[in-house]
Amino acid sequence: MLKVFRGELLHFLADPAKVPLQESYQYIEDGLLVIENGLVAKIGEFAELFSTLPADIEITHYQKGLIIPGFIDTHVHYPQTEMIASYGEQLLEWLESYTFPFERQFSDLEHGKKVAEFFLDQLLDAGTTTALVFGTVHKESVEAFFTIAQQKKLRMICGKVLMDQNCPDYLSDTAQSGYDDSKALIEKWHNTDRLQYAITPRFAPTCSTEQLNKAGQLLAENPSVYLHTHLSENKAEISWVKDLFPDSDGYLDVYDQSKLLGRRSIFAHGVHLHDSECQRLSETDSAIAFCPSSNLFLGSGLFNLKQAQAHNVNVGLGSDIGAGTTFSMLSTINEGYKTQQLRGDKLGPFQSFYLATLGGAIALDLEGTIGNFTQGAEADFVVLDCHATPLMARRMSHCKNLSEKLFILSMLGDERHVKSTYIMGEKVDNKA
Incomplete structure (x- = not known):
């Protein structure tokens, strides 16, 4: 051999x-x-x-x-493959108008398998060999994804979305059902062949405190799994979080209070972070997925890579399909360079290729395994x-x-x- x-x-x-x-x-x-x-x-x-x-x-x-x-994508939504390039909205309106209706279809296992097959082929065509992937609220969406990824012998990480408030009824679970479904998926799939599981609260606005606490309980019970969610992507989102969680000291603190930070916790975006939040991410060895294509497409803002580096925060690159508009990490690097130019900063080519390979592996706690x-x-x-x-x-x-x-x-x-x-x-x- x-x-x-x-x-x-x-x-x-x-x-x-x-x-x-x-x-x-x-x-x-x-x-x-x-x-x-x-x-x-x-x-x-x-x-x-x-x-x-x-x-x-x-x-x-x-x-x-x-x-x-191989390239490593630290944040991507496979159920959003067929809604890529949906026009004209920022984050919260985009979710309501496009994302949620498409995700409804993933209660059907066979539909999930067909999309997962296409999605994984697109990643491989673009040279991406590992990804941290959102499913939908449906347990079947993760079953479908892992079934196809296993057939292709890929190292992939995925999780069922947790979402029990501020979402359509047809995409809602409960704190307990989300815990139970996630636990069953962990027992079946985590560390099966090259597959690993990520506990996946969609983001703070769609999760009650009870649900976030159950996610923290699940993480404590299964310390080798991942935590994957969104953080400080959009200014309207951040304001909403402040209204929903008045007792928290900022967006990151909502997750911190539920004990969701740690070595295998990856937070997508982090576009609008305070220095204190970067420091807390660093202290807990948590990571940020830098998603420039998505941030530009939704008008979310320009990620401050220098700020993250100054606080020694682990950073990887994410395509964030389908708000992102490309599966290609080469094209994602292109967008990342431009975001830093707009900030008045430089993103050199060695740093870019590091973020797309070893940087992603370190963000995912897989250094020495891939990258x-x-x-x-x-x-x-x-x-x-x-x-x-x-x-x-x-x-x-x-x-x-x-x-x-x-x-x-x-x-x-x-x-x-x-x-x-x-x-x-x-x-x-x-x-x-």
């Missing part, structure tokens, strides 16, 4: 914002990636490793491709084609260094530039 890949290799060893740039990544212009039983065995220079391999070993050689770890080519890591990786389109090929002909190459990839790249996607060392069939 030995597989060997030759080509241009890049992966990250640390956050470029925290260590000298040259110490943050490993780049090998002509390298070998050696995989054994689906795990990374070795990585190194071709000239040094080739002689250590069996004489008859077959080598897959990508002569015009950059081999990197880079550390020995023993699961061999999920992608091959990026820097010449897939005439425009990129022409632009690359003027490229002077790796930093420029990565920046061009992130500004001009999309699904077309993902040549191949590999899961545990096996090429995905739906890639050319």
